[in-house]
Amino acid sequence: MKYNKKTLKDINVRQKKVVLRLDLNVPLKDGVITDTTRIEASLKTLNYLIKNKAKIIILSHLSRIKSVDEIQSNKKSLKVVAEKLQEFLPKTKIIFEPLNVNPKLKKFIENDAKFPYASLGDIFVNDAFGTCHRAHASNVGIGQNIKESCIGFLIQNELKYLNKLINSSKKPFVAVLGGAKVEDKVKIIEKIAKVSDYVIIGGAMAYPFLEIQGYNIGQKLFNFDKDVVQKLFKKYQKKLILPVDFIVTDNISEPKIVKSYNFNAKIPENLFGVFEIDQFANGTKKICKAIAKQTKINNSFTLIGGGDSAAAAKKFKCESDFSFISTGGGASIAFIEGSELPVVIISNLQILVINFQII
Numbered sequence: 069m070k071y072n073k074k075t076l077k078d079i080n081v082r083q084k085k086v087v088l089r090l091d092l093n094v095p096l097k098d099g100v101i102t103d104t105t106r107i108e109a110s111l112k113t114l115n116y117l118i119k120n121k122a123k124i125i126i127l128s129h130l131s132r133i134k135s136v137d138e139i140q141s142n143k144k145s146l147k148v149v150a151e152k153l154q155e156f157l158p159k160t161k162i163i164f165e166p167l168n169v170n171p172k173l174k175k176f177i178e179n180d181a182k183f184p185y186a187s188l189g190d191i192f193v194n195d196a197f198g199t200c201h202r203a204h205a206s207n208v209g210i211g212q213n214i215k216e217s218c219i220g221f222l223i224q225n226e227l228k229y230l231n232k233l234i235n236s237s238k239k240p241f242v243a244v245l246g247g248a249k250v251e252d253k254v255k256i257i258e259k260i261a262k263v264s265d266y267v268i269i270g271g272a273m274a275y276p277f278l279e280i281q282g283y284n285i286g287q288k289l290f291n292f293d294k295d296v297v298q299k300l301f302k303k304y305q306k307k308l309i310l311p312v313d314f315i316v317t318d319n320i321s322e323p324k325i326v327k328s329y330n331f332n333a334k335i336p337e338n339l340f341g342v343f344e345i346d347q348f349a350n351g352t353k354k355i356c357k358a359i360a361k362q363t364k365i366n367n368s369f370t371l372i373g374g375g376d377s378a379a380a381a382k383k384f385k386c387e388s389d390f391s392f393i394s395t396g397g398g399a400s401i402a403f404i405e406g407s408e409l410p411v412v413i414i415s416n417l418q419i420l421v422i423n424f425q426i427i
C-alpha cells in the first residue's frame with residue numbers, strides 16, 4: 069500500500085498540543101472492558117508523547133452509538149476506558165471530558181462535518197489503525213485542517229506486519245472471515261477470494277451463503293443482495309469453506325435450538341461465532357488454536373485482527389502463538405485485499421475527548 073504520511077519521529081512534538089486519534093473501541097460486557105489489547109497497543113505512542121511533555125488530547129469512538137444518551141448514561145462511555153488508561157499510566161493525570169460539556173463537539177455528534185477538532189491542537193497524530201478503512205472527520209478531516217500531521221507507532225507497526233503478510237510467498241494463503249460486520253466484509257469477499265487459496269467463512273459472515281443454499285438462517289444482521297452472493301458462491305465454490313453444522317436459536321445469551329442443521333437435538337460442539345458465550349465458543353477456540361499452531365509447526369505467518377478477534381485469541385490463551393495480532397479487523401482485511409486505506413478524508417461518528425495532561 070502506498071502510504072506517504074510522516075511518522076511520529078519525523079515531527080517535533082516536544083511540549084506541543086497533540087490531538088491523538090486512537091481506536092479505544094474495546095469490547096465491553098455490561099459496561100465492563102473485557103479485553104485491553106487496543107489500549108495496550110496505544111501505549112507506545114502515548115509514552116513517547118508523555119516523555120516529550122506534549123499535552124495530549126485523545127479522540128476515540130466506542131462501540132456504535134445510536135443516541136447521545138448511551139454516552140451520558142455511561143452505557144457506552146469512554147469514561148470506563150479513561151479509567152483503564154489511568155491504570156496503565158498511573159503517573160499521568162487523565163481527565164475525561166464527555167462530549168456534552170463542549171458545545172462545539174456536541175454539535176459534531178449531530179453530524180456537522182465542519183469538524184472543530186483541528187483547533188484543539190498544533191499537531192495531529194493518527195494511531196487508530198482499526199478505523200483506517202473509514203473516511204471520518206476524526207481520522208482524515210482533522211489532518212486536512214491542522215498544521216502538521218503524522219501516523220503513530222501503532223499504525224507503523226501494523227503496516228510493517230501486514231506488508232510482511234501480503235509479501236509472503238508461502239502457500240496456501242488461507243483467510244478466515246467471521247464476525248458480525250457482514251455488510252463491510254461481504255463487499256470485499258471477492259477480492260479476498262482472489263488473493264487467497266481458501267476462504268473459511270463462519271459466524272454471521274456465513275449467513276448469506278447459507279441462505280442462498282436454502283437454509284433458514286433466522287433473523288438477519290444485514291440485508292444482502294442474493295444475486296451477488298450467488299455469483300460469488302458459484303465462482304469461488306472451490307475456495308470457500310462454509311459451516312456444515314449450525315443452529316438457529318431464539319435467545320443468544322441463553323440458547324435454545326429453534327432449528328439445528330446437524331440433525332441432532334443438542335447444540336453442536338464446534339460452532340464458530342459468538343465466542344463470548346460458552347455454548348458457542350468451542351469452534352472459534354479450535355480454529356484459533358489450529359491457526360496459531362501453524363506458526364510453530366509450519367513456520368507460517370499467522371495474523372489475527374479485530375477488536376473482538378484479538379479478544380478471542382486472548383480468551384483462548386493463544387495470543388502469543390500468532391505471528392501478529394492486529395488491532396483492526398475491517399482495516400486489516402481492507403489492506404490485504406489491496407484497498408488504499410482512506411486515512412486522508414471526513415466522518416459522522418461520535419467522538420469523546422479524553423483530555424490528558426502532564427503533571
Ligand SMILES: Nc1ncnc2c1ncn2[C@@H]1O[C@H](COP(=O)(O)OP(=O)(O)O)[C@@H](O)[C@H]1O
Binds near residue numbers: 246273340342343397
Ligand atoms: N452468528 C452470529 N450471530 C451474531 N453475532 C455473531 C455471530 N458470529 C459472530 N458474532 C459476533 O461478532 C462479533 C465480532 O464481529 P466483528 O466486529 O465483525 O469482528 P472484529 O471485532 O474481530 O473485527 C463477536 O462479538 C461475535 O460474538
Ligand SMILES: O=C(OP(=O)(O)O)[C@H](O)COP(=O)(O)O
Binds near residue numbers: 249376399
Ligand atoms: O472495531 C472496529 O473495527 P473491527 O470490528 O473491524 O475491528 C473499529 O473500531 C471500527 O469500528 P466501526 O466498524 O464501528 O467503524
